[in-house]
Amino acid sequence: MRKFFTDNKQDLEKFGQLLASPKKIVLTAHQNPDGDAYGSIFSLYALLNQMGHEVYAISPTGHADYISWMPGVSNVINFQDDLERGRAERLISEANLIFCLDFSALSRIRDMGSIIESSKADIVLIDHHQEPEDFADFVFWDESAAATCELIFLLINRLNLSHLINFEVATCLYTGILTDTGSFRFDSTTPQVHEIAGQLIAKGINPNRINRKLFDQYKVDSLRFRGFALAERLTYLEEMNVAYFTISLEDQEKFNVEKGDTEGLVNYGLSIAGVVMSVIFIENEDLIKISFRSIENFSVAEMARNHFDGGGHKNASGGKSNLTLKETVDKFLKLLPDYQKSLLEQSV
Ligand code: 5GP
Ligand code: MN
Numbered sequence: 001m002r003k004f005f006t007d008n009k010q011d012l013e014k015f016g017q018l019l020a021s022p023k024k025i026v027l028t029a030h031q032n033p034d035g036d037a038y039g040s041i042f043s044l045y046a047l048l049n050q051m052g053h054e055v056y057a058i059s060p061t062g063h064a065d066y067i068s069w070m071p072g073v074s075n076v077i078n079f080q081d082d083l084e085r086g087r088a089e090r091l092i093s094e095a096n097l098i099f100c101l102d103f104s105a106l107s108r109i110r111d112m113g114s115i116i117e118s119s120k121a122d123i124v125l126i127d128h129h130q131e132p133e134d135f136a137d138f139v140f141w142d143e144s145a146a147a148t149c150e151l152i153f154l155l156i157n158r159l160n161l162s163h164l165i166n167f168e169v170a171t172c173l174y175t176g177i178l179t180d181t182g183s184f185r186f187d188s189t190t191p192q193v194h195e196i197a198g199q200l201i202a203k204g205i206n207p208n209r210i211n212r213k214l215f216d217q218y219k220v221d222s223l224r225f226r227g228f229a230l231a232e233r234l235t236y237l238e239e240m241n242v243a244y245f246t247i248s249l250e251d252q253e254k255f256n257v258e259k260g261d262t263e264g265l266v267n268y269g270l271s272i273a274g275v276v277m278s279v280i281f282i283e284n285e286d287l288i289k290i291s292f293r294s295i296e297n298f299s300v301a302e303m304a305r306n307h308f309d310g311g312g313h314k315n316a317s318g319g320k321s322n323l324t325l326k327e328t329v330d331k332f333l334k335l336l337p338d339y340q341k342s343l344l345e346q347s348v
Helices: 009-020 035-050 082-094 112-117 148-158 167-180 191-201 207-215 220-232 249-254 300-307 325-346
Strands: 002-004 024-029 054-059 097-101 122-127 138-142 234-237 242-247 277-283 288-294 316-321
Touching: 002 148, 024 035, 024 082, 035 054, 035 097, 035 148, 035 167, 054 082, 082 112, 122 148, 138 148, 148 167, 148 191, 167 191, 167 207, 220 234, 220 249, 242 325, 249 277, 277 325, 288 300, 288 325, 300 316, 300 325, 316 325
Parallel strands: 024 054, 024 097, 097 122, 122 138, 242 277
Antiparallel strands: 002 138, 234 242, 277 288, 288 316
């Protein structure tokens, strides 16, 4: 399914008119931003700045270290920062145009959701998550897209603005596509994805350097924590084709775990031969954060949505639980027999 407002001539013209004169624009993406969320924000930040707009990037939360090098990040306003919130609220209320990027449920931007919903600005939604909510005036959405950054590349071309894809814009778009395709590994990696990546590389970006900045920046504590998690906190349920990690607050304290140190850990579960679903349960102060990953046709989005107050994509989803860590894992284990048939069918 896809919905491109640019396919409708009137909507395209209306949007073109909006961008034709200088506007106050707010860009935002989902909480705990990843490479695609920030790639989306900062590609448009660099692009719209070139067009003479007054552009502000507001994130519903802070970000992890691995994306802090991205061009434009130093300008981001963190909505959770008490010193910045007032300014962020004012900018949202004064904005003519708000871009909601890489999310399509307002709950994904926390307390910013209600403020944006009640703003008078025109809202542009660009996203690839399932089941979008209906809150935007212009929707550019395709759940089969590999990344929101892929959609932004297409949108830029639809608007005949590809001459504005400079080094910064290309770096951001490439980062979003790279991270959301699991380094060009997921099913979403289509010929078009590689063609777009090729066009971005042709703008002079350095894929090797981008990869190293994203993936080879561990602190030694963080790498040791991964070793610990793999050795001590990974359970492999061979009879179910399932692997899962449980990370307590105590574990995180012991290894000085910071935001982002658990990022990607869940994927290691899928590297075990035969594993169809990998899950990580991470204890936070207030709730248990869960990440699900799967292969082939096993939908972790369904599991996250129906049982763990979450959602996402077929092969990568997330959710949460207000139970204790142990109770959450027990709940998960009790569900598994219902999924066993499907889990055993998908193994390759
Ligand atoms: P992650 O496991 O990396 O946090 O999230 C993987 C994907 O699941 C994200 O791209 C996001 O779409 C989705 N996701 C994660 N947490 C939630 C959640 O609490 N609610 C919903 N609806 N989706 C989530
Ligand atoms: Mn994305």
